Amino acid sequence: MLTAHQKTLVSQAGLDFDTLSEQRFCQLRQHPDLIVSADDAELVRFLQIANALYRGGEAAISDADYDFVYLAELKNRNPGHPLLHSVEPEPAFAGKTVDLPVIMLSTDKAYTLEEIERWAGRIEKAATEFGKNFAELIFKVTPKLDGYAAYDDGEMLYTRGDGRKGQDISRVFERGLQVANQGRRGLGPGEIVVSRSYFDKNLADIFDNARNFQASVIKEKQLDEHAERAIKEHAAVFYPFALLPCWTGPWQDLIGDFEHIVKTIWHQLDYDVDGVILEIVDDELKTRMGATRHHHRWQLAYKENLQTAEVRVLNVTPQTSRSGRITPVAELEPVRLSGALLSRATAHHYKMVVDKGIGPGAIIQLARSGEVIPKIESVIRPAEPQVPSHCPSCNHELVWDNDFLICPNNLACPAQISNSMEHFFRVLKNNDGFGAATIKKLYEYGIRRVDEIYALTGEQFESMGFGPKQSQNLVDQLARSRNEAVEDWRFLAAFGVFRMGLGNCERLLKHHALIDIFTLTEADIIAIEGFAEKTAVVITEGFANIKPLFEILLALGFNLQASQNPLSDVSHPLAGKSLVFTGTLHSGSRDELSKQAKAKGAKVGASVSAKTDYLVAGDNVGANKLNAARDKGVDIISEQEFLQLLNGNSA
Structure with missing residues (x-):
């Protein structure tokens, strides 16, 4: 049965045992497999009581059981239940209830890399709609403290409460509680935490767990000697999120070294940490993505059930x-x-x-x-x-x-065929409608090659389950992909030859015409800077594999722009210059402006480096990017100044 203190926490949360008896609650927590026998009202009340006990420092079940057994059961039964889409309330403490200066939401959780990649995909979609380059976005990773959430506006300290109203607990600063790392007051959201090593050495025999001790710091009118000593020795602190150690960088760097980054950040503090927080740092994009009633869409907690x-x-x-x-x-x-x-x-x-x-x-x-x-x-x-x-x-x-x-056999390997077809349209970038869902349906109806897709009629699309309007749109998009101009290197990259991404395709076709790639020897490829001997062997084999499909598609009449356009005027102001575009541009998309710059002999990069000559800054450029360019000695020019250079006028 529950202890007297646990019953008090349940009562303070405004809950009772009418819907779910105390005996039934204890039965369900001891035998998680029985949760399937609980009715909906019992399940919801179980989750509410379990949360109240956890927030009060008297956890009745493990985090893993809460997420993977009990909460998962509610998600399966009723994915739209309000409990899944609202902030889990903190327990009430002594102190008046006040409106929070800002809404403090929960954080959506992920347990797998696939979930994180889907989250990043949503950010990329929002960035594209807002005219921002996803590759240039900066992500931040910080430890996820396992303490008591609070907000410090410099004058008052608030509990998170229900995310909109909390309690005034400014008394904890009056008792001597310090901001971590000798930080100042007023840094916004953070958590009240206690040093893990200090707790293990001095408090583990007195308090069941760190959360139990943290609760005593907040709610006790008179501090006991243990809490008073911990505060005096700065073992218990308020840790603002703004002062947390962090990793920052673009998505490609994060996903490329994800495990190492997570482990490094996770174990960097001597406080209880139960995960890491991932977020974007672009304020405009944060505002655009917004939030649900439960969590911010631009932020995610990665946790492990260890x-x-x-x-x-x-x-x-x-x-x-x-x-x-x-x-x-x-x-x-x-x-x-x-x-x-x-x-x-x-x-x-x-x-x-x-x-x-x-x-x-x-x-x-x-x-x-x-x-x-x-x-x-x-x-x-x-x-x-x-x-x-x-x-x-x-x-x-x-x-x-x-x-x-x-396996480099991407076009003929059964496990890769669907992905290869999707890859073709995604890289070609001059079409809509041929995403994963469409390709999956086509695959289910026996379509195995891209040329088979181009041969489909509206009637055939309809026979596969697509609606009349959607079928006609797909036919129109196929025609668009052939008629709209596309760079020859992008067309080649769409075939997914191993080691032939966009950069290598562009590099290769600056030296050899597209129609000549199948006659290239390994020596021809090695002669180009950036290609190694082993790479050349795989590339020539890859070209041989795609040749039949390549010739069929080329015969459909794609509007290809050749890379081999020698400069008529090597003295052009952009000839040999390295550019990076950033911000919102108005005279064309980044792809369009990049094409025009390359036609004049310029190189276009994705990020600023010491080798960059010009950062072309449109509207809504963050201060960090501008400062980075200045630190590297890069000239920052406006979109109008770029257009003047493009027209042959010196800067």
């Missing part, structure tokens, strides 16, 4: 992903973890398999971090690894790409 188990590996099976990467999946002796019976786990890549010795007979430590298929945390006893040489989907020979094994 329950672990030691288990023996039976086998390691390769699987080909839609992108062509070969994922190692370890087949395991069945083990129960986080309430689920598990028999498989994924390793990050095959270099990990080789380096750590993940093979039949290995003993691994398994950690389930919210995924259906958990990941391997560490290897306790290594074994001889098994590394495939050929793709399990198409039997093509695999190649190494840094840490990953790759």
